[in-house]
Amino acid sequence: MAYAGPVLLKRIPDDPAQRKLYRYADYIATGGYASLKKVLAMLPEDVIKLVVDSGLRGRGGAGFPCGTKWTFLPKDLFPRYLAVNFDESEPGTFKDRYLIDHDPHILLEGIAIAAFANKISTSYIYIRGEYHHEAKLLEAALAEAYEHGIFGQKHPGTDIVSHCYVHRGAGAYICGEETGLLESLEGKRGWPRIKPPFPAVAGAFAKPTIINNVETLACLPAIVEHGAAWFKTMGTPSSSGPKLFGVSGHVNKPGVFEEELGIKMSTLIEKYAGGVKGGKYRAAIPGGVSMGVLGTDQYNAELDFDIGRKYNVLGLGTAGVIVMNDKTDLVVMLRNIVRFFAHESCGQCTPCREGTAWMHKILNRIVDGFGQPQDFDMLAELCLTMGAMPGTTICGLADGANWAVKTFLQKFPEDFKSRLKSRQVQGVAGAGVA
Amino acid sequence: MPTMEVDGKKITFEGKKMILQACLDAGVELPHYCYHSGLSVVASCRICLVEAEHPNPKDPTQMIKIPKLIPSCQTPAMDGMKVYSKSPKAAANQKAVMEFLLINHPLDCPVCDQAGECSLQDYSYKYGRAESRFEEDKAKKPKKDIGPHVLLYSDRCIMCTRCVRFTHEISGTGELAVFGRGHKEEINVFQGRPLDNPLSGNVVDICPVGALLDKDMLFTQRVWFLKSTPSISPFSSGGENIFIEHNQGRIYRIKPRFNAEINKWWISDEIRYGWKFVHENRLSKLVVGGREEIAWETAEAHLDGMMRKAVAEKGPGSTALVLSAFDTTEEMYLAAKWIRSIDRQAWLVLNPPRVEGTDQTFKNPVTGAVTYVIRAEKAPNRRGAEKIISHFSGNTCELSDLAAKVAGGAFGAAAVVLDPVPGTDRAVETALTGLENLAVLSSRPTATTGRAALTLPVCTWAEKSGVFENYAGRIQAFDRAIEPLENTRCSGAIFWSLLGESGTYRSQDGRIMMGREGLPDYAGVTVPKREKKIQLMEFSPL
Numbered sequence A: 001m002a003y004a005g006p007v008l009l010k011r012i013p014d015d016p017a018q019r020k021l022y023r024y025a026d027y028i029a030t031g032g033y034a035s036l037k038k039v040l041a042m043l044p045e046d047v048i049k050l051v052v053d054s055g056l057r058g059r060g061g062a063g064f065p066c067g068t069k070w071t072f073l074p075k076d077l078f079p080r081y082l083a084v085n086f087d088e089s090e091p092g093t094f095k096d097r098y099l100i101d102h103d104p105h106i107l108l109e110g111i112a113i114a115a116f117a118n119k120i121s122t123s124y125i126y127i128r129g130e131y132h133h134e135a136k137l138l139e140a141a142l143a144e145a146y147e148h149g150i151f152g153q154k155h156p157g158t159d160i161v162s163h164c165y166v167h168r169g170a171g172a173y174i175c176g177e178e179t180g181l182l183e184s185l186e187g188k189r190g191w192p193r194i195k196p197p198f199p200a201v202a203g204a205f206a207k208p209t210i211i212n213n214v215e216t217l218a219c220l221p222a223i224v225e226h227g228a229a230w231f232k233t234m235g236t237p238s239s240s241g242p243k244l245f246g247v248s249g250h251v252n253k254p255g256v257f258e259e260e261l262g263i264k265m266s267t268l269i270e271k272y273a274g275g276v277k278g279g280k281y282r283a284a285i286p287g288g289v290s291m292g293v294l295g296t297d298q299y300n301a302e303l304d305f306d307i308g309r310k311y312n313v314l315g316l317g318t319a320g321v322i323v324m325n326d327k328t329d330l331v332v333m334l335r336n337i338v339r340f341f342a343h344e345s346c347g348q349c350t351p352c353r354e355g356t357a358w359m360h361k362i363l364n365r366i367v368d369g370f371g372q373p374q375d376f377d378m379l380a381e382l383c384l385t386m387g388a389m390p391g392t393t394i395c396g397l398a399d400g401a402n403w404a405v406k407t408f409l410q411k412f413p414e415d416f417k418s419r420l421k422s423r424q425v426q427g428v429a430g431a432g433v434a
Numbered sequence B: 001m002p003t004m005e006v007d008g009k010k011i012t013f014e015g016k017k018m019i020l021q022a023c024l025d026a027g028v029e030l031p032h033y034c035y036h037s038g039l040s041v042v043a044s045c046r047i048c049l050v051e052a053e054h055p056n057p058k059d060p061t062q063m064i065k066i067p068k069l070i071p072s073c074q075t076p077a078m079d080g081m082k083v084y085s086k087s088p089k090a091a092a093n094q095k096a097v098m099e100f101l102l103i104n105h106p107l108d109c110p111v112c113d114q115a116g117e118c119s120l121q122d123y124s125y126k127y128g129r130a131e132s133r134f135e136e137d138k139a140k141k142p143k144k145d146i147g148p149h150v151l152l153y154s155d156r157c158i159m160c161t162r163c164v165r166f167t168h169e170i171s172g173t174g175e176l177a178v179f180g181r182g183h184k185e186e187i188n189v190f191q192g193r194p195l196d197n198p199l200s201g202n203v204v205d206i207c208p209v210g211a212l213l214d215k216d217m218l219f220t221q222r223v224w225f226l227k228s229t230p231s232i233s234p235f236s237s238g239g240e241n242i243f244i245e246h247n248q249g250r251i252y253r254i255k256p257r258f259n260a261e262i263n264k265w266w267i268s269d270e271i272r273y274g275w276k277f278v279h280e281n282r283l284s285k286l287v288v289g290g291r292e293e294i295a296w297e298t299a300e301a302h303l304d305g306m307m308r309k310a311v312a313e314k315g316p317g318s319t320a321l322v323l324s325a326f327d328t329t330e331e332m333y334l335a336a337k338w339i340r341s342i343d344r345q346a347w348l349v350l351n352p353p354r355v356e357g358t359d360q361t362f363k364n365p366v367t368g369a370v371t372y373v374i375r376a377e378k379a380p381n382r383r384g385a386e387k388i389i390s391h392f393s394g395n396t397c398e399l400s401d402l403a404a405k406v407a408g409g410a411f412g413a414a415a416v417v418l419d420p421v422p423g424t425d426r427a428v429e430t431a432l433t434g435l436e437n438l439a440v441l442s443s444r445p446t447a448t449t450g451r452a453a454l455t456l457p458v459c460t461w462a463e464k465s466g467v468f469e470n471y472a473g474r475i476q477a478f479d480r481a482i483e484p485l486e487n488t489r490c491s492g493a494i495f496w497s498l499l500g501e502s503g504t505y506r507s508q509d510g511r512i513m514m515g516r517e518g519l520p521d522y523a524g525v526t527v528p529k530r531e532k533k534i535q536l537m538e539f540s541p542l
């Protein structure tokens, strides 16, 4: 492990007063687009190999190896598209926005590199509806990029002209799921697709398509500049490179911080986020609410792609850490999380559509003081039938909801059980009040 | 042929098929809601999930177990596959999905038209649990009037989206859509754009629950009282296969009957709702010379006598028979045979069916595949009539030419079979203006029946059997669904007895006779055996 300072955030200083927006000229002046220049002199295959060798894994949530994903494109099928996932709707996640707010060209350079490597005709930056400001920033940056020939040119050695557009979503979490995103991009309802066919074979407009997260692509300029071996000096063997961590919740200094993968959560909270606020650490969400919760004894969990296996959560997710101190009402917290999933379920799959809403109603009842002893087992059973049985639903939203509920119940059972009373007891209490 | 084992039962299948379709084709029922053989696969209801194993492609003696539950509607069947739909995992999922579907369902089966043919009810018995564990308030969703024929009870909807896919993929009209998200979502139409297309009634058939209901049938009959008789559309030249669904001599509805080459799973609203003439405004009196006649024998003898008198007085070629393209081929054969036995030069004339514009073709807007055709010709059997006329040949003419002959005074008498639905009445009336000795066979009163010397009340297609020949020359037989209206006979029966044949007329006897007499195509035509409806419920003793 050797992390020697910011890679992705190299143009974004820690001090808010020093931060500024890097336009094209500023970006060039700080070494920008040099990697693209280097890449254009390479063979596309060699760029893909470089990315495979770097061990770069997707930063959008699933952690799928980026280079491997690229190799799934069928050999002779064109045109090919790239969809850049800037839907960033996972609660607790704001890393992509932070990056684009200051350094939009790092993404555009990453896109240009990926487009060259994969002979992409058109790249679509799918940005969530609420990101008005970032949409404008990207439009402006894109105009500069076109002006300077980053886009609108043929990929060297081909007849394929590389284009890039910003496409604004309408504010639905499910449009961040990659095939929901593609449907939305095509102007349809953002309902995740059944697979096969996989997007690499028939994605946007039924053409081969790669979907990558903003941060994943933003790693590319540095990988090209310093090489795969350098990238691997950071992080752990299975999780290489630097990573943006968004920290929110009960900390003194919430924000986005860059560190290498594999750092301890305690380090992140204490060294970067100013320590836990208003009490002692009790629980934390490791990377967006879909991942479940880390227990009080998991404070030192290493934040890398192996976290799921080691600490009984779904995974690292977006590395958007939400910290909860010991005064947090975890039942209310879970209710809020489940409310989110019930609200955002796209409604296709029966278990997800009905199960999220049912769990939300049960949790509402518990929070309102009408929880009954059997509710605990009911919740545990519901989340299992909804998402934990692999294959139950079309996309991962149901699994996310399930992991949140499951891990809260497993790691903090007493918080729930102490709120549950039988009807008779409730009746007596109610009579007393009246 | 590739084989598969489903819950221990061997089935064979052909070609590329999903597991679910292969099972359904082999008569093995797997639960499914969103899947419909005629629509695209969405795999969203999740009740069809099964466990499966398939042979290792490298070493076929080894089986590979698929670790996840897989949607049988979306997973291709493979030779040698083993499918488990009753394994603990699959059963647990079925039970969970049933529970999820029912938590917000109003459970108003006692007042629901679908009760008795509802997948939710059937699967509930088979896969569900007896009690509800849902203690919360049910979501409330409204009833909506979404089109001229269809009502939507949103609270009964299970969001399978079959109806939405139908309007996008089959009718291509796209009126229905999903509105809202998650558990709040509903099916609806866009404001000012009701579900109003010529195929709209089909959505009621494919809705697996009682969410989409047919206004025409609403609250009129419980479906378990209905008997269904395979039949052929009586309104169009397509030869669409249907079921007539009836009880105690009354039709309640028409449903499509699957025929891969003709109408697939669908029928047009024109066919679906066009049966009303069977029960409305019917003739049931024999009228001879303005007086009501009681005995059919007398009336038939009168008909026979009228023709013989004309030939005796005015010579051969002074009579005519006008056929209706709504009659069965057998009946037309008997009628023509009868009149030619009296007058060897009798004129055979077809009352030409109404043609409305041109054929209306429906296509899947994405694939361009033709999904349904509404034929412009609005009668079921013009081909049959033409065949009979050309078989007897000799004196034949167009209806319009008949007028001149009648006006010329050379005519003695004519027998006319009228269409059971209005449309060509004027043409017939015009052609026969002034002819005194006119015998009319009709199921309803018209201007012609009003002035005819002899009126014989006949029955409609639902009350008889026979064959129709569609626009493409496809000969299809159908059964009688209901008893003929009192005091009516089918034209076949009338001419059968006038020809001196013994016994009650049966259409198959007509076909046998035709076979003997130079029309061999008909002898082997039969009504296809009813596909056995898969028995869904397996009640275990309580």
Ligand SMILES: Cc1cc2nc3c(=O)[nH]c(=O)nc-3n(C[C@H](O)[C@H](O)[C@H](O)COP(=O)(O)O)c2cc1C
Pocket: A057, A058, A059, A060, A061, A062, A063, A064, A066, A085, A086, A087, A088, A089, A090, A173, A174, A175, A176, A177, A178, A179, A211, A212, A213, A214, A216, A217, A395, A396, A397
């Ligand atoms: C319900 C759901 C929501 C998601 N939302 C996002 C999102 O907002 N942004 C994102 O980058 N990935 C999101 N993902 C992950 C994407 O499906 C996909 O894995 C990712 O964009 C791939 O990019 P990567 O390989 O570069 O990480 C979501 C996944 C699910 C199941």
Ligand code: SF4
Pocket: A174, A191, A192, A344, A345, A346, A347, A348, A349, A350, A352, A353, A393, A394, A395, A396, A397, A398, A399
């Ligand atoms: S799991 Fe939920 S969000 Fe995902 S496709 Fe199914 S219903 Fe939609």
Ligand code: SF4
Pocket: B156, B157, B158, B159, B160, B161, B162, B163, B164, B187, B206, B207, B208, B209, B211, B212
């Ligand atoms: S109305 Fe019927 S067919 Fe349409 S989605 Fe609901 S249940 Fe399915």
Ligand code: FES
Pocket: B031, B032, B033, B034, B035, B042, B043, B044, B045, B046, B047, B048, B049, B071, B072, B073, B074
């Ligand atoms: S029938 Fe397979 S998921 Fe609905």
